[in-house]
Every structure is written in structure tokens, then in C-alpha cells.
Amino acid sequence: MRNLYLAGITAILLSVAAAAAAGAASYTADTEQSRLEFVGVQAGAEFKGVFHKFTANVDFAPDALAGSRIDVQIDMNSVDSKDKDRDTTIRSKDIFDVAHNPTAHYVTKTIAKTATGFSAVGSLTLHGVTKDVPIDFQFVPAAAGAKLTGSAKLNRLDFGVGQGDWKSTENVGDAVKINFSLVLKPKT
Amino acid sequence: MPNQNPPTRYSAVAQGFHWLIAALIVVQFTLGWTAQFLPIGARKLARLDWHKSFGMTILTLAALRLLWRLFNRPPELPPGMTKFERQAARATHVLFYVFLFVMPLTGWMMSSAKNYSVSWFHQFTWPNLIGPNEQAFNLLKSTHDTLSWLLFAVAILHILAALKHHFWNKDDVLKRMLPFTKSEKRS
Numbered sequence: 001m002r003n004l005y006l007a008g009i010t011a012i013l014l015s016v017a018a019a020a021a022a023g024a025a026s027y028t029a030d031t032e033q034s035r036l037e038f039v040g041v042q043a044g045a046e047f048k049g050v051f052h053k054f055t056a057n058v059d060f061a062p063d064a065l066a067g068s069r070i071d072v073q074i075d076m077n078s079v080d081s082k083d084k085d086r087d088t089t090i091r092s093k094d095i096f097d098v099a100h101n102p103t104a105h106y107v108t109k110t111i112a113k114t115a116t117g118f119s120a121v122g123s124l125t126l127h128g129v130t131k132d133v134p135i136d137f138q139f140v141p142a143a144a145g146a147k148l149t150g151s152a153k154l155n156r157l158d159f160g161v162g163q164g165d166w167k168s169t170e171n172v173g174d175a176v177k178i179n180f181s182l183v184l185k186p187k188t
Numbered sequence: 189m190p191n192q193n194p195p196t197r198y199s200a201v202a203q204g205f206h207w208l209i210a211a212l213i214v215v216q217f218t219l220g221w222t223a224q225f226l227p228i229g230a231r232k233l234a235r236l237d238w239h240k241s242f243g244m245t246i247l248t249l250a251a252l253r254l255l256w257r258l259f260n261r262p263p264e265l266p267p268g269m270t271k272f273e274r275q276a277a278r279a280t281h282v283l284f285y286v287f288l289f290v291m292p293l294t295g296w297m298m299s300s301a302k303n304y305s306v307s308w309f310h311q312f313t314w315p316n317l318i319g320p321n322e323q324a325f326n327l328l329k330s331t332h333d334t335l336s337w338l339l340f341a342v343a344i345l346h347i348l349a350a351l352k353h354h355f356w357n358k359d360d361v362l363k364r365m366l367p368f369t370k371s372e373k374r375s
Contacts (some may be wrong), residue, residue: 039326042233042241043234043236043237043304043307043310044237044241044302044307044308044310044311044313045304045305045306045307045313046305046310046313047303047304047305048303054199081303082302082303082304082320083303083320084322085228085302086303088228089228089229161355164230165229165230165231166230168230170234171230171233171234171237172230172233
């Protein structure tokens with residue numbers, strides 16, 4: 001038993017040491033200043049919405065991508081498309097079904113450098129369905145932390161978002177754009 | 189060059205504007221009226237989507253029609269109409285022009301206030317006139333609804349007046365707006 005504890009503690013210490021050696025700094029997003037936005041197409045016209053509540057934990061260093069990771073938890077109830085009727089509809093059973101799937105989760109698996117910034121592939125769990133979604137982002141260190149901005153594209157029907165009448169892409173497009181801007185503060 | 193003498197019939201362009209817009213208004217009434225009974229959902233969204241596309245079509249046609257009207261004289265009212273009848277006819281026609289602009293504009297603003305940008309048959313998106321605002325939406329919606337009933341009333345008056353001219357006065361007021369007919373020469 002004691003050996004197991006020791007092994008566990010050693011493992012934790014080793015991984016912390018590895019992260020430190022790799023140089024990935026740990027941050028959390030200041031949600032007050034951060035923004036998580038989606039852009040959908042409805043009745044032929046784009047509309048924007050945001051999620052007010054989400055948490056983001058980021059381990060990142062441009063020169064230690066193997067040890068870097070972006071992890072975001074989204075409170076699906078906090079959806080706001082500047083129209084109460086639409087928000088109620090989006091939360092309902094046929095769309096987000098927040099009663100059964102109150103949170104969405106995104107966590108990166110691999111991060112790579114690109115000509116303009118970084119790209120990552122991560123798994124997104126949305127509406128109870130998990131699928132890989134690539135993102136592109138920029139990481140800009142700031143005096144007290146960093147700023148992480150980027151975008152992604154996904155197809156809502158891949159995640160079963162839109163059942164019944166909402167399955168049709170005539171009224172609501174399948175493609176959804178995601179834009180994010182995270183203000184990162186070092187973890188204390 | 190504008191004609192020196194007023195024409196005796198409405199031109200093909202004037203008739204085209206009149207009947208096309210009249211038909212679209214009937215479509216708009218049907219779509220708008222039936223949409224309000226639908227529950228919030230995909231069918232309502234689709235019906236209002238058509239309503240908005242047709243509405244923006246009417247707004248565009250109204251702008252073209254007004255522009256055209258500024259440079260083209262309509263036929264004169266038949267002789268023998270009383271001063272009151274002339275004023276009523278004039279007021280009705282002016283009101284129609286007001287409705288042709290105010291109805292689509294309040295509808296467009298409603299959509300903007302509710303953060304539903306207006307598409308034109310899914311070909312392009314019109315810019316939002318105002319920002320999202322629930323109070324403004326409610327005010328605009330009641331204005332749009334009330335005006336639609338006023339428009340309905342004015343349209344009934346207009347139709348009854350045209351029929352009265354045709355069957356009672358037996359003048360060419362109706363015929364000169366009808367394609368494929370000839371107006372009798374007035375003596």
C-alpha cells in the first residue's frame with residue numbers, strides 16, 4: 001500500500017517536473033474578459049451568439065507544444081443569442097437538450113505550429129457526442145498572462161444538434177463557426 | 189421628356205408596379221397572418237423567412253415605383269368628382285406609398301431588434317438597421333401589426349372605390365389600370 005502511494009506521488013512529481021522542464025506555463029481564462037462566440041446561419045442569414053459561462057485551463061508554451069493543452073468546459077445553459085425565444089429553443093430537447101447535456105467539453109490532443117500561429121486537434125463533446133474538431137489560434141504573451149484567440153468550424157449535425165424539424169439545413173445551416181478570445185491569467 | 193398632356197391610361201410600367209406589388213401584398217398578408225398562429229419553431233421561421241424576402245422585394249419595388257412616379261404623370265381623375273372625392277383619392281394613394289415604405293421598414297427593424305438579420309431569398313443578407321433590443325422589438329411589432337390592419341382597411345376602400353367608379357359612375361378609372369383593356373375616349 002505504502003509503495004503504491006509512493007509510486008503515485010512520484011508519478012505526480014515526475015509529471016509536474018516534466019511539465020516544468022517542457023516549460024508549459026499554466027493559465028486559466030478570465031471569463032469576464034474572455035469571449036466564446038458561435039456564428040450560425042438561420043433563415044439564410046448569419047446570427048451570433050455567445051456562451052457567458054465557461055472555464056478554460058490552458059497549459060501552453062510555444063516551444064513546448066508536446067506538453068501544451070487547452071481544456072474548455074462550457075455551460076450550455078449560458079447560451080445567449082440576444083433573443084430569449086431563440087435561446088429557449090436552442091436549450092430545448094431538439095437542439096442542445098441542456099437538461100441532459102448541460103456542459104460541452106473541448107480538450108486538445110495535439111498542437112502544432114503553423115505559418116501564422118498554431119493549430120490543434122481536440123475532441124469536442126457536445127450534446128453527448130464526442131468528435132475531433134480542429135482549431136486555429138494565436139498565442140500572444142502579455143504582461144500578466146497571455147491572450148489566446150482563434151476559430152474553429154464544425155457541423156452541428158455531426159453532434160446531433162438539431163432533431164425533428166431542426167434537422168433540416170434549409171432553415172438552420174449545418175456549418176457553425178466558433179470564435180474565441182481567451183484572456184489568460186497565470187495559475188496561482 | 190414628360191408629356192405635356194396627361195395620359196388617359198396608366199402606362200404598362202405603372203400597371204406592372206401596381207399589380208405586382210398588389211399581388212405581393214396579398215402574399216405578405218397570408219404569410220404574416222398565418223405565421224403568428226404557428227408555435228415558435230422551424231415552420232414559423234421558414235414562413236417568416238419568405239415574408240421577409242418578399243417584404244424586402246416590395247421595399248425595393250416601392251423605391252423604384254416612387255422614383256418612376258416622380259418623372260411620370262398619372263392620368264387625371266375623371267371630371268365630375270367632388271372635391272371631397274378627389275381629396276380622398278389623393279389621400280388614399282399617398283397613404284399607399286407611405287405603407288409601401290413603412291411596412292417593410294418596420295418589419296426590417298423588427299428583425300434587427302430581435303437579432304434575426306434579414307436575408308433576401310438566401311442570396312444575400314441586408315444590414316441590421318438597429319441593434320438587438322427587446323423593447324424596441326415589441327414596439328415595432330405592435331406598430332407593424334396595427335399598420336397591417338390599417339393597410340387592409342385602406343386596400344378595401346381602394347377596391348370599393350375602383351368598383352364604384354366602374355359600376356356606378358361607369359367611368360374608366362378601373363379600366364385604365366387593367367392590362368388588355370381599352371379605355372373609351374372621354375368626350
